Amino acid sequence: MPFKRYVEIGRIALVNYGKDYGKLVVIVDVIDQNRALVDAPDMVRGQINFKRLTLTDIKIDIKRVPNKKTLVAALEAADVKNKWESSSWGRKLIVQKKRASLNDFDRFKIMLAKIKKAGVVRQELAKLKKETTA
Amino acid sequence: MAPKDRKPHVSRNPDLIRGVGKYSRSKMYHKRGLWAIKAKNGGAFPKHEKQAAAAAPAEKPPKFYPADDVKKPLVNKRKARPTKLRASITPGTVLIILAGRFKGKRVVFLKQLTSGLLLVTGPFKINGVPLRRVNQSYVIATSTKVDISGVNVEKFDDKYFGKKVEKKKKKGEGEFFEAEKEEKNVLPQDKKDDQKTVDAALIAAIEAVPDLKSYLGARFSLKAGMKPHELVF
Numbered sequence: 001m002p003f004k005r006y007v008e009i010g011r012i013a014l015v016n017y018g019k020d021y022g023k024l025v026v027i028v029d030v031i032d033q034n035r036a037l038v039d040a041p042d043m044v045r046g047q048i049n050f051k052r053l054t055l056t057d058i059k060i061d062i063k064r065v066p067n068k069k070t071l072v073a074a075l076e077a078a079d080v081k082n083k084w085e086s087s088s089w090g091r092k093l094i095v096q097k098k099r100a101s102l103n104d105f106d107r108f109k110i111m112l113a114k115i116k117k118a119g120v121v122r123q124e125l126a127k128l129k130k131e132t133t134a
Numbered sequence: 135m136a137p138k139d140r141k142p143h144v145s146r147n148p149d150l151i152r153g154v155g156k157y158s159r160s161k162m163y164h165k166r167g168l169w170a171i172k173a174k175n176g177g178a179f180p181k182h183e184k185q186a187a188a189a190a191p192a193e194k195p196p197k198f199y200p201a202d203d204v205k206k207p208l209v210n211k212r213k214a215r216p217t218k219l220r221a222s223i224t225p226g227t228v229l230i231i232l233a234g235r236f237k238g239k240r241v242v243f244l245k246q247l248t249s250g251l252l253l254v255t256g257p258f259k260i261n262g263v264p265l266r267r268v269n270q271s272y273v274i275a276t277s278t279k280v281d282i283s284g285v286n287v288e289k290f291d292d293k294y295f296g297k298k299v300e301k302k303k304k305k306g307e308g309e310f311f312e313a314e315k316e317e318k319n320v321l322p323q324d325k326k327d328d329q330k331t332v333d334a335a336l337i338a339a340i341e342a343v344p345d346l347k348s349y350l351g352a353r354f355s356l357k358a359g360m361k362p363h364e365l366v367f
Contacts, residue, residue: 104230104240104367105278108349 005055007036010062012080013053022093024084025053026075028065037065041072058083217250222275226282229254230274230354230367236263238353242280242336249292257333260340260350265329267295274354276367280346284335289328 005011011027020043029037031047038053039045045068060078062071075081084090102110146165147155157165172179223229227243229252241263244253252270256263340346356362 100364101366103278104276104354104365105228105346105349108352109345112345112348 005057007050007055008059009064010060010074012056012058012060012084013038014056015048015052016054017052018048020048024056024080026060026062026071027053028062028071039068039071041068041075056084056089057087216246216248217270219246220270220275222277223252223270223273224279226280228276228278228280228350229268230276231263231268231272232274233272234268236266238355239263240276240350240352240354241268242282242340242350243275244282244285244287244290244332247290247292251292253287253290255329255332255336256350257336257340258329259333259337260347265290265325265332267292274367278346278349280336281339281342282336284339285332287332 007027007030009027009029013025013027015021015023015025015038020040023040023043025038025040025043025048027036028039028045031037034051035047035049036053037045038048058078058080060074060080062074066074085094147157147162150156155162163169168179223243223246225243225245229241229243231237231239231241231254239256239261241254241256241261244255244265247253247267249267250270251267252273253265254263254268255265258264337347340350
């Protein structure tokens with residue numbers, strides 16, 4: 001199985017540990033074997049260990065260490081936000097966040113909705129069963 | 135100046151650190167304008183003569199001096215006030231009761247009484263919890279709020295919920311085991327009416343929100359996978 005996601009300038013990564021947990025960052029430079037310089041529109045450019053990053057499939061086209069304006073423009077041009085939020089990984093993260101922020105009342109409403117949906121599914125199944133046995 | 139509403143006096147000498155002011159004595163003299171007051175008064179600070187001390191009533195020497203020193207109790211300036219209400223609990227909040235016969239019930243908060251306890255109601259028709267007092271510590275506040283503006287809770291206080299004092303009957307020998315104590319505690323009709331009036335406005339507000347009625351009718355319980363420290367209420 002060859003590698004598909006490489007550490008390169010312009011690779012979008014997800015921070016999986018530390019103060020910026022959960023943020024999408026761009027690798028703008030590689031410092032040494034273990035560390036990269038990363039940047040994101042809402043953070044100060046800084047170094048981070050590769051162990052704290054998870055690479056994504058998204059890559060943008062930038063030169064080494066662009067200034068903030070260019071970086072933001074490149075992110076807009078590549079439409080990273082939408083690509084991320086429509087990817088299955090991005091969607092899963094959004095659902096996790098939503099579930100974690102649910103109110104007690106919201107959880108109750110979801111329970112009612114699940115029961116309703118299961119009821120409808122079961123009815124359809126019963127109908128289909130009846131047809132096949134008939 | 136006539137003593138009107140005086141603002142509390144702010145120091146003109148800001149602290150550099152605690153105990154060290156920014157300005158020296160001579161600078162402060164100038165800042166306070168003592169030179170101007172003295173100039174206005176012809177060179178000396180205006181004095182007023184001492185008020186003649188009112189003649190104290192003649193005290194008799196005490197008859198008894200205790201042999202050892204009597205200790206005076208320390209001064210206590212604390213005032214009794216109701217328990218501090220959590221910021222998440224406001225009138226109309228849905229609370230989850232955690233202990234007692236109504237544990238798990240979701241209930242509407244009305245107001246905090248002077249004793250610190252929270253006045254709460256089911257509403258009775260929805261989940262069987264009457265107008266009741268509950269302690270803040272045994273309650274989880276959810277972020278769901280009910281519109282409580284149509285409800286008048288002025289008349290409820292701690293005395294309303296106190297035990298009724300019975301008039302003591304005279305002890306009679308033969309009457310000890312009679313039917314006196316057989317009458318169970320029947321709720322007086324006016325309390326039932328109070329419940330109805332409070333609940334009427336509440337239920338109207340509750341039915342305006344979809345699913346809220348069945349939400350208040352259901353009990354809360356922890357299911358598998360629910361981590362209370364991670365749940366948002």
